[in-house]
Amino acid sequence: MSIDTETARRVAKLARIKVEDDALPALASEFSAILGFIEQLNEVDVDGVEPMTSVTPQRLKRRADVVTDGDQQEAVLKNAPDAREGFFAVPKVVE
Amino acid sequence: MSDLTKLTIAQARDAMRKGDTSSAEITSACLTAIAGADALGAFVHHTPEIAQAQAAAADTRIKAGDAPDMCGIPLGIKDLFCTKGVPSQAASRILEGFKPEYESTVTTQLFDAGAVMLGKLNMDEFAMGSSNETSVYGNAVNPWRRGNDDTALTPGGSSGGSASAVAADLCLAATGTDTGGSIRQPAAFVGITGMKPTYGRVSRWGIVAFASSLDQAGPMTKDVRDAAIMLKAMAGHDPLDSTSADLPVPDFEAALTGDIRGKAIGIPKEYHMDGMPEEIEQLWADGTAMLKDAGAKIVDITLPHTKYALPAYYVIAPAEASSNLARYDGVRFGHRAKLAQGDGITEMYEKTRAEGFGPEVQRRVMVGTYVLSAGFYDAYYNRARRVRALIKQDFEKVFADGIDAILTPATPSAAFGLGEMTDADPIQMYLNDVFTVTVNLAGLPGIAVPTGQDKQGLPLGLQLIGRPWEEGELLNVAYNLEQSAGFVAKPAKWW
Secondary structure, X not given: OOOOHHHHHHHHHHXXXXXXXXXXXXXXXXXXXXXXXXXXXXXXXXXXOOOOOOOOOOOOOOXXXXXXXXXXXXXXXXXXXXXXXXXXXXXXXXX | OOOHHHOOHHHHHHHHHHOOOOHHHHHHHHHHHHHOOXXXXXXXXXXXXXXXXXXXXXXXXXXXXXXXXXXXXXXXXXXXXXXXXXXXXXXXXXXXXXXXXXXXXXXXXXXXXXXXXXXXXXXXXXXXXXXXXXXXXXXXXXXXXXXXXXXXXXXXXXXXXXXXXXXXXXXXXXXXXXXXXXXXXXXXXXXXXXXXXOOOOOOOOXXXXXXXXXXXXXXXXXXXXXXXXXXXXXXXXXXXXXXXXXXXXXXXXXXXXXXXXXXXXXXXXXXXXXXXXXXXXXXXXXXXXXXXXXXXXXXXXXXXXXHHHHHHHHHHHHHHHHHHHHHOOOOOOOOOOOOOOOOOHHHHHHHHHHHHOOHHHHHHHHHHHHHHXXXXXXXXXXXXXXXXXXXXXXXXXXHHOOOOEEEEEOOOOOOOEOOOOOOOOHHHHHHHHOOOHHHHHXXXXXXXXXXXXXXXXXXXXXXXXXXXXXXXXXXXXXXXXXXXXXXXXXXXXXX
């Protein structure tokens, strides 16, 4: 399957990665090559096969619904690029 | 004692217990070796103060007779492991300056057992790569060279720094992680032992996630016995990782009897790839003969969906990566782009991720985004997960037929030159994992053992694949192969 520049632009947008216009054609051609490789999977008969969710059949363990951690505001914010007054700070989201 | 850095874990353990040397001495020898090995690009963050303090504490424990096997052993830690207060960047610009407030379960267990951290090791960015060339720190370099040719070779990837450091005797062993071959391929490229345990054997908590259904940490060591010792210290159930198995951890070292008489070793016909170098075919045939001579039964087997493992992997791994890497948004940790007047939060995300992720990571995140997007989810992602189920069934069938372990080449070639693959399309690089990736998709344990050298003197390795949770038996077959192959070559020091 061939990926066009518009699709490459849309995928970059969905992935929230800024790609300059002049880089889109090369990106589209790389996607096309990778998807062409992936398309070998269409040769496989997968009728009646369930998609794998876990390599080891297991039920996830349960635990009591109680607070086990907390009061770590300082540690949580320690690596933030911009933290103010106990919060993560970001550009204005609401006009 | 001389050459303290060349000791295996087992030798160092025994020598320290006898009082012939101390952790402080071995650690100091390693720190000196590291300081003289910048040209290898293996260690990217140095932690000599932590190492010396841990070594002193270990020596106290050893003197008191309270010394687990890993006590006092100096290790390198792959940069993918979060280590409290020490930069943990996954070799990415987007985690520049990130110092975790917590310690990964694996490093916690190793340090609780008395192990010593010398520093953090180079790798491909977010473990995405097979040559360590996608790292923000620059290349890690293989200590091996092609005869007298001084071309710099790759140590493989993604655990390239770990491989280089262990092969060059900068540390006694190192942690690695393996999503599609990232422990076994670099181990084979530098002539050391590398093991990926069964999925769920080792906790993933505190390891920067790439593809969560495939990622598994394991030991990279100088021999098979060391892999057994170190795996025991790394493994075990962890309530913080819901996929970690609540199973007892056996004494893997005790499983190393070397007796493999009557064991059935499968040789899968699909691993004879077109265009595979004669040397690899020969290496594989030699390894098969060694196991046969040791009394194993050699059985031709078929794993019919092998051909589809790489394409399935290159749907599933990028899909999971696109989801896991969504957290790098410039808000909570790491890099945030400088914003222009009027930029809002979307521009912040887009610019941050464009600046912070390198080209291979961007490519995989976007491929993952595409295969998960509306209209393509079934055609790509669900189809790949169905093929993955078939790949796992292939293995289940041969194990049900009585196969104890499977022998294959570890890599399709010896280490290649840094930069040699730059102009190739990404798929050429992906082919490095052709023999290893099936093991991740099926969640099985696999180990790479050095068994020979190519015409130019570069190490070559074979891979053994075992039944789930049977790492002890797998290590024992590997131990036998190691003894028969007698690989003892070391790279000549040029750095």
